[in-house]
Amino acid sequence: MIENFWKDKYPAGIPADINADQYPNIQAVLKESCQRFADKPAFSNLGKTISYGELYELSGIFAAYLQNHTDLQPGDRIAVQMPNVLQYPVAVFGAMRAGLVVVNTNPLYTAREMEHQFNDSGAKALVCLANMAHLAEDVLPKTGVRHVIVTEVGDLLPPLKRLLVNSVVKYVKKMVPAFNLPQAVKFNDALAKGRGKALRESAPQGNDVAVLQYTGGTTGVAKGAMLTHRNIIANMLQCKVLMGANLNEGCEILIAPLPLYHIYAFTFHCMAMMLIGGHNILVTNPRDLPGTVKELGKWKFTGFVGLNTLFVALCNSEDFRRLDFSALKATFSGGMALQLATAERWREVTGCGICEGYGMTETSPVATVNPFQHIQVGTIGIPVPSTLCKVIDDEGNDLPIGSIGELCIKGPQVMKGYWQREEATAEVLDANGWLKTGDIAVIQEDGYLRIVDRKKDMIIVSGFNVYPNELEDVLATLPGVLQCAAIGIPDEKSGEAIKVFVVVKPGESLTKDQVMQHMHDNVTGYKRPKSVEFRDALPTTNVGKILRRELRDEELKKLGKK
Incomplete structure (x- = not known):
């Protein structure tokens, strides 16, 4: 039995099981941790730190606003679209x-992507950064979102610094396009209205x-993975x-460069570190590498x-290599395959090994x-x-x-299913709770696993999942496109880069610039192709399905990787 195989594979001191029902809900974990670590710092950003006690107070005030000044009810969906700022x-x-x-919700989403996610989730409220409020202005009339709260980057900073930071972002860097959302409430005004109001703690x-964490799942259009309180607490x-x-309680300082809206950073920083x-x-x-290194210093x-x-990127930075790593004792890697050369280089530069893990939304x-x-x-x-x-x-x-075969996973952290998509859920989750990952793996005799290949055609760009179906659907809307395909090809910087193949309709013409502009207008940055190739025809099956793997194999041969 596979159950018995794992029992003795854990290092001394690490139990084979956890109690996923230790807490009734995330609120209970939050309350316990914020009381226990009330005076300890929880999050820092732009020179401002909030303690666990302050986090509990501010989140309670925000909750009171939502309950007393909106008609939102328990179970309603609220989209949160922000980068890593204290308001998140x-x-x-x-x-x-x-x-x-x-x-x-990814703050880099295009209007098309926002519209799909808001409508699919049935979101009734949105909290977003002012930088993308202009897109919300276009999208919201086509959705069921009724309540909008807009925040600026520096809203939780002290008054003078808040004014300075928000002014620089808006007027100097010109990163806040003009928008008109008459129904919108400013984040700080929401806090002011919620302060002193009664809060009915949900249970x-x-x-x-x-x-609801959106992902393409194994294929296709983005679906909302239903992650329950028990799922997240278990993880x-x-x-x-x-x-x-x-790691020791109450004294670890962890760098959070990955976006909190991504499930990897969300669970690690917002949830696990709370414990x-x-x-x-x-x-x-984090794309501002000099600024990131300066913050690390x-x-x-x-x-x-x-x-x-x-x-x-960091190991190639001279300024990063000069930092003091004497306190660094834990480095975690996920989101994409960790290359051996990268792990060795990181240890050489920082003196710290990398613990690589694996997971999915x-x-x-x-x-x-x-x-x-x-x-x-x-x-x-393991x-x-x-x-x-x-x-x-x-x-x-x-x-x-x-x-070697398709990896399947069973555990209390496995999702409830895809939001309102029973067929898609049934394709990946069986009656016994086993989740098909779509990844090809081997389980070694010592219990460690290795990923061998990906069964699905998903492309991973800098740790973000990109689904060819979505890109091809977008590309097919460009006038002149007869056939198209998207694949991932090896890229030193991002792990994989996107290449698209286009067959132009007879009698029509298209340029690479037109294709690139169309994709720029309709998908967020990491989903945009790096290269375009025009062809007279694409390889297909006898029923006309385009063979992406054949295209990928051709590209690998060109690169000498196959």
């Missing part, structure tokens, strides 16, 4: 305390949905047990959460991780406690240890 955890935890379901059940506890063995009273340093724009950080692309997200005590570079580690893994063949039969 305040809004998320406030929404949860008011009983709402959080819909994490959801463990199986109630806490977060918090699993992370604490396996990744927190080297140990970790101090999260929010990096608002201000802290004796003990933990770093990143992915391969970021590790490479559908697993809240952490499913496996390398324990501190025994890092095995090139693997994704399953986190209370989690089982197996591999199956194309017919769904279980394969023996050491065989």
Whole structure:
């Protein structure tokens, strides 16, 4: 039995199981942690720090605003569209305390992507950064969103600094396009209205949905993974047990350069670190590498959460290499494959090994991780406690240890299903709770797993999932396109880069610039192709399905990688 295989695979001191029902809901974890670590710093950004006690107070005020000044009811969805700023955890935890379901929304989304997500989720409220409010202005009339709260980057900073930061962003950097949302309430005005108002703490059940986290799943258009309170609590506890063995309560400083709206950073920084009273340093724009390194220089950080692309960029920075890493004792990698050369370079520069893990949005997200005590570079580690893994063949039969097959995962962190998509849920989640990942893996005799290949055609750009179906659907709307396909090709900087192939309709013409502009207008940055190739025809099956794998194999041959 696969259950028995894992029992003795955990290092000494790490239990094989956690109690996923230890807390009734996320609110209970938040309350306990914020009381226990009330005076400890929780989040810092732009020179301002809020303690766990202040986080609880501010989130309660925001929740009171939502309950007393809107008609939102428990179970309603609220979209939260912000980068890493202090307002993010305040809004998320406030929404949860008011009983709402959080819909994490990428602030870089185009209007088309926002419209789909808001309508699919049935969002009735939106909290967004002023920088993208102009897009909300265009989108909201086509959605059911009735309540809008707009915040500026520096809203939770002290008054003078707030004025300075917000003015620089708006008038000097010109990063806030003009918008007209007469119904919008300013974030700080919402806090002012909520202050002193009564709050009725919500008490959801463990199986109630806490977060709708959008993903393409295994294929196709973005779907909302229903992550319940129990799912997320289980993953918090699993992370604490396996990744927190080297971390001490109330004194760790963790760098948070990855966006909190992404499930990896969301669970790690907002959820798991709450259990140990970790101090999260929010990096608002990690693409500004000099600014990121400058921020790192201000802290004796003990933990770093990143992915391969970021590790490479930082190690190539002379200023980063000059930083003091004497306190760094934990580095975590996920989101995309960690390259051996990157892991070695990071250890050489920082003196710290990298614990690589694996997960999906559908697993809240952490499913496996390398324990501190025994890092095995090139693997994704062992399953986190209370989690089982197996591999199956194309017919769904279980394969023996050491065989290569599709990785399946079972555990309390596995999603409830896809929001309002029963068929899509049934395709990946069976009656016994096993989730098909679409990734090809091998389970070693020592219990460590290695990802061999991806069964699905998903492309991973800097840790973000990109789905060819979506890109092809967008590209097909460009006049003149007869056929098209999107694939991922190896890229040193981002892991994979997107290449699109286009067949132009007879008698019509298209240029690369036209294709690139169309994609620029309709999809967010990481989904945009880096190259375009025009062809007379694309390889297809006998029923006309385009063979992306054949295109990918051709590109790999050109690169000498196949």
